[in-house]
Amino acid sequence: MFPKADLLTTNANTLSQGASLGKVFLFDFNKRQYVLQDGKPVEASYEQAISQWVIKLLITELDQYPVYRKTNFGLRFKHFIGRRDLPIGVINSELKRQIEEKLKLHPQITGVTDFSFTREGGKGKMSFTVQTLRGVIEITESEVALDGRYY
Numbered sequence: 836m837f838p839k840a841d842l843l844t845t846n847a848n849t850l851s852q853g854a855s856l857g858k859v860f861l862f863d864f865n866k867r868q869y870v871l872q873d874g875k876p877v878e879a880s881y882e883q884a885i886s887q888w889v890i891k892l893l894i895t896e897l898d899q900y901p902v903y904r905k906t907n908f909g910l911r912f913k914h915f916i917g918r919r920d921l922p923i924g925v926i927n928s929e930l931k932r933q934i935e936e937k938l939k940l941h942p943q944i945t946g947v948t949d950f951s952f953t954r955e956g957g958k959g960k961m962s963f964t965v966q967t968l969r970g971v972i973e974i975t976e977s978e979v980a981l982d983g984r985y986y
Contacts, residue, residue, distance in 0.1 A: 856943065859884035864894075882972050885943060885965060889974055892937055893961070910937060912959075927952050934961070943967045 860869050860876040861883055870877045879887060897909035910933050915926045935947045946966040953960050965972045 856884050862887055881969060885967055885972050888941060
């Protein structure tokens with residue numbers, strides 16, 4: 836009387852494609868405003884949405900802003916500013932660990948590879964490859980001031 840449906844097959848296909856990100860609007864971090872076209876916000880592509888989330892993570896200090904408290908979103912960069920008691924290798928290693936750990940909190944990100952971090956003056960230059968459920972996204976030369984600002 837009722838049609839038979841293979842629910843396990845349907846759920847497996849849904850999971851392999853990954854959950855939808857919903858609508859994410861393109862943000863220009865240099866101008867610090869959303870991108871508008873004809874007065875309407877421009878919708879970000881999948882890659883742009885993931886990249887924006889990564890940049891937001893990199894520039895957000897953990898527990899600095901009330902909206903992110905108790906969400907575990909953000910990094911602890913300020914903790915390392917001006918530290919002379921730790922070797923630079925230890926600091927770089929800890930920053931890499933934090934970034935890799937926090938990136939995997941995003942439901943679409945499955946891994947991080949090819950991570951490199953260099954410091955030049957007051958800025959940190961990072962580049963890495965983000966593996967997602969839909970493929971690979973390269974994050975190239977993201978520059979973040981060690982006080983948390985994005986350039």
